[in-house]
Amino acid sequence: MSSFHTFPEHDGSSFFDYLLHHRPDLMPANRDWNGEAGPLSDPNGPHRIPSLPHGTTVLAIKYRNGVVIAGDRRATEGFQIAGRQMEKVFKVDGYSAMAIAGTAGPAIEMVKLFQTELEHYEKLEGVQLSYEGKANKLGQMIKANLPMVFHGLVVIPIYVGYDHRRNEGRIFKYDVTGGRYEESEYHAIGSGGKDARNTIREHYRKSLSEDDSLKLALLSLYNAADEDVGTGGPDLIRGIYPTAKVVTEAGIADVGDERIAALYTELITERKKER
Amino acid sequence: MPLPYYVSPEQMMQDKAEYAKKGIAKGRSIIAVEYQDGILLVADNPSASLYKISEIYDSIAFSGAGKYSEFENLRKAGIRHADLKGFMYSREDVTGRSLANGYSQTLGTIFSQELKPLEVEILVVQVGETDRPNEMYRISFDGSIFDERGFAVIGGRSEALQAFLKERYKADESSLKATLTLCTAALENITSQKLPLEGLEVAALDRHRVGRKFRRIPIAESRQILT
Numbered sequence: 001m002s003s004f005h006t007f008p009e010h011d012g013s014s015f016f017d018y019l020l021h022h023r024p025d026l027m028p029a030n031r032d033w034n035g036e037a038g039p040l041s042d043p044n045g046p047h048r049i050p051s052l053p054h055g056t057t058v059l060a061i062k063y064r065n066g067v068v069i070a071g072d073r074r075a076t077e078g079f080q081i082a083g084r085q086m087e088k089v090f091k092v093d094g095y096s097a098m099a100i101a102g103t104a105g106p107a108i109e110m111v112k113l114f115q116t117e118l119e120h121y122e123k124l125e126g127v128q129l130s131y132e133g134k135a136n137k138l139g140q141m142i143k144a145n146l147p148m149v150f151h152g153l154v155v156i157p158i159y160v161g162y163d164h165r166r167n168e169g170r171i172f173k174y175d176v177t178g179g180r181y182e183e184s185e186y187h188a189i190g191s192g193g194k195d196a197r198n199t200i201r202e203h204y205r206k207s208l209s210e211d212d213s214l215k216l217a218l219l220s221l222y223n224a225a226d227e228d229v230g231t232g233g234p235d236l237i238r239g240i241y242p243t244a245k246v247v248t249e250a251g252i253a254d255v256g257d258e259r260i261a262a263l264y265t266e267l268i269t270e271r272k273k274e275r
Numbered sequence: 276m277p278l279p280y281y282v283s284p285e286q287m288m289q290d291k292a293e294y295a296k297k298g299i300a301k302g303r304s305i306i307a308v309e310y311q312d313g314i315l316l317v318a319d320n321p322s323a324s325l326y327k328i329s330e331i332y333d334s335i336a337f338s339g340a341g342k343y344s345e346f347e348n349l350r351k352a353g354i355r356h357a358d359l360k361g362f363m364y365s366r367e368d369v370t371g372r373s374l375a376n377g378y379s380q381t382l383g384t385i386f387s388q389e390l391k392p393l394e395v396e397i398l399v400v401q402v403g404e405t406d407r408p409n410e411m412y413r414i415s416f417d418g419s420i421f422d423e424r425g426f427a428v429i430g431g432r433s434e435a436l437q438a439f440l441k442e443r444y445k446a447d448e449s450s451l452k453a454t455l456t457l458c459t460a461a462l463e464n465i466t467s468q469k470l471p472l473e474g475l476e477v478a479a480l481d482r483h484r485v486g487r488k489f490r491r492i493p494i495a496e497s498r499q500i501l502t
Contacts, residue, residue, distance in 0.1 A: 015358055026363065112362065119487075120358045123330050124351055 015120035053082040057192035058099035063213035066248035067169035074232030096161030101190035131163040143178025192224030192231035295416035298394025304430035310454040313402040317458035320476040330489035332357040340430030341395035371401030375412035383418025396429040402480035
């Protein structure tokens, strides 16, 4: 209740800054891991946190009306499978979504903080941030996570959204220093990211339809799972499939499990015929 | 050293209360009414951008009457409190009751300790999910808190509005149209002039919405509802 006793000097519209000044204990990167940062060159350093769940292949592809963003469901801890149903694609607000690769814990926390950040700004200011503004803010949050990178806790997202000023879907990728780069067609990250990108590159065309871009996304995840141990393919026995969302002018929409299952059935039937 | 003038505590509180009441009486009024889908909020507000009604959290809205700078500060503090709580715990742990209590504490402390009391009256309303009732709290300048049923009124001429609504509000006739008509009639009655829709700020907490239940109702839509 501390915010109520006196009006805070802090007068910004950023939830991130609010936490930083008033509740630094809740900041992801400010936690005391009780030790000097173990440099990356010393992976067995005493303070490097041993195998935590990791997220793996996530991708985004632009199409005629917007962007499709998708990810597999597997989480790994070293050589063990830590989870089969992990969700790596998140709705951030009404018009943008992010997909994460890296250490699951801090990644999910970053998503939650970013969601709160955008909603907080919108409520205080009465208007939404511009898409550009949202993408920059995410870059700053990744930069703030840099100290954690030295403990091996890397979080890298892809951020997609619909930019109403430009009337198009946009894709941003990031590096661990918060560097923000725009991709004009597609991108994939994570341990199977390269394999996914290879597939997309072969089949990508400008102005794909929603169905085709979704099929391409699922095919790329399938191929990535084929090559990369860290990426999970469609699990037909348990009925677990990669998740996807589409972002268009109208906002974010989940792609239903049935639609994804149907597309995979189609894809697998084709594969079998080819053999 | 000259002795400071003695003012009895009773006198001091009375003076402060009078001062605050005077400030609030100058302001325009705001009504919150329960309707079939949730809670409707209507403010007599000629500005299209300086809002008096605002979203705090998923099912909670805020509304302030009196001095703009003061209730705007309270609004922001409320959003910070709610977002922090939702981030730390879970979205469902953010409640209107705890927010109303926080406001009551703040206003009460300022009223008794500061030289100048806040010239504001605020409403914190929360729409209940299907099986839970709505909650409406009115908090006045000295921190006193009232749990309202059916409708709540803040701002200048609130007694006249209260009387008008008490006579006409019927819980079983609560379509959006009937409720909005009632609110405009009430505001027109106390200002004794025809209020154009451009001069009204209308928003609703609609329990049928998924996630964030707050929504502003633009002028064009209000017009459509009323015809």
